[in-house]
Amino acid sequence: xPDRLRGPLVALALAAPFAVGLAAHAAGxxxxxxxxxxxxxxxxxxxGLVAAEGLLLxxxxxxxxxxxxxxxxxxxxxxxxxxxxxxxxxxxxxxxGPGQVWVGDIGDNxxxxxxxxxxxxxxxxxxxxxxxxxxxxxxxxxxPGGARDAETLLSHPRTGRLYVASKSFFxxxxxxxxxxxxxxxxxxxxxxxxxxxxxxxxxxxxxxxHLVVRxxxxxxxxxWPSLAEVGELELPDQQQGEGIAVTDDGRVLVSTEGQFTDxxxxxxxxxxxxALAPEAEPEPTPxxxxxxxxxxxxxxxxxxxxxxxxxxxxxxxxxxxxxxxxATLLLARAVRRR
Numbered sequence: 001x002p003d004r005l006r007g008p009l010v011a012l013a014l015a016a017p018f019a020v021g022l023a024a025h026a027a028g029x030x031x032x033x034x035x036x037x038x039x040x041x042x043x044x045x046x047x048g049l050v051a052a053e054g055l056l057l058x059x060x061x062x063x064x065x066x067x068x069x070x071x072x073x074x075x076x077x078x079x080x081x082x083x084x085x086x087x088x089x090x091x092x093x094x095x096x097g098p099g100q101v102w103v104g105d106i107g108d109n110x111x112x113x114x115x116x117x118x119x120x121x122x123x124x125x126x127x128x129x130x131x132x133x134x135x136x137x138x139x140x141x142x143x144p145g146g147a148r149d150a151e152t153l154l155s156h157p158r159t160g161r162l163y164v165a166s167k168s169f170f171x172x173x174x175x176x177x178x179x180x181x182x183x184x185x186x187x188x189x190x191x192x193x194x195x196x197x198x199x200x201x202x203x204x205x206x207x208x209x210h211l212v213v214r215x216x217x218x219x220x221x222x223x224w225p226s227l228a229e230v231g232e233l234e235l236p237d238q239q240q241g242e243g244i245a246v247t248d249d250g251r252v253l254v255s256t257e258g259q260f261t262d263x264x265x266x267x268x269x270x271x272x273x274x275a276l277a278p279e280a281e282p283e284p285t286p287x288x289x290x291x292x293x294x295x296x297x298x299x300x301x302x303x304x305x306x307x308x309x310x311x312x313x314x315x316x317x318x319x320x321x322x323x324x325x326x327a328t329l330l331l332a333r334a335v336r337r338r
Contacts, residue, residue, distance in 0.1 A: 038263070044257070045060045047242040048104070049245040049255045051248070079124050102162065149167045157204050168198070209276075
């Protein structure tokens with residue numbers, strides 16, 4: 001490639017996702033309802049969203065220190081976790097179990113990072129300094145075939161396994177982390193399928209049967225693990241939407257960058273809601289008829305034993321008859337001798 005073209009093309013590649021985001025600002029999806037408004041002026045670029053234990057958890061995009069904000073139902077920040085002083089490019093959150101989240105330092109707009117990292121950090125109410133704890137729970141991830149930009153981190157609710165969706169103008173891919181992460185060596189990701197381009201966040205439904213990956217204008221729901229498309233969600237007008245979460249009861253919430261922005265609930269179309277409905281519980285097997293009181297259970301009888309019970313009386317009769325005959329003969333002989 002001629003040097004005079006290299007710079008403009010790189011700049012175009014970097015600017016394309018942001019241009020898509022700005023264009024999506026005029027998108028539809030106006031049926032969404034406001035759940036809360038971030039009241040904290042420190043939440044400037046909500047990138048990543050998790051709903052857990054009655055709180056919404058979010059983090060700022062690249063440029064901030066490593067912080068996770070815990071926001072209450074009224075929109076006020078009720079807790080802040082500091083987990084790192086100077087992360088590289090934080091872009092995502094994912095559930096990590098009670099009182100914890102995964103933080104994804106996975107952004108790489110220039111495509112120049114040899115590896116990215118995820119850290120498991122405590123979250124909740126109050127001020128939490130988790131820098132020491134997070135340093136011991138940080139894991140390095142590497143892509144097959146070189147660097148990728150990404151803003152989407154998911155964790156499966158049943159297995160806890162992590163997934164990263166790449167952000168590419170030409171189409172994204174979903175990568176699976178090893179089932180057990182090694183804290184002392186790079187953990188190689190494995191591509192498991194394709195997802196929408198320009199993915200900015202994602203989440204699983206609580207039963208683990210479906211996941212959603214969002215872009216700036218819409219979101220796609222996929223079946224798991226086939227990654228077959230189940231349906232699309234038209235997202236509301238947002239400044240630069242980079243957060244999506246699924247609540248314990250299956251509601252879809254979205255957030256956006258910007259100060260004092262709204263978290264919105266996106267209604268599900270009827271056909272999609274039906275497809276996402278939990279599987280019906282299997283019907284219980286019929287129970288055995290209750291025992292009648294006062295009637296003890298009959299014990300099983302061995303067939304050979306049963307046959308012997310039937311033949312013993314006859315043998316006794318024959319033996320007794322033989323004894324009577326012998327006794328009669330002996331008695332008769334004794335009488336003759338007299």
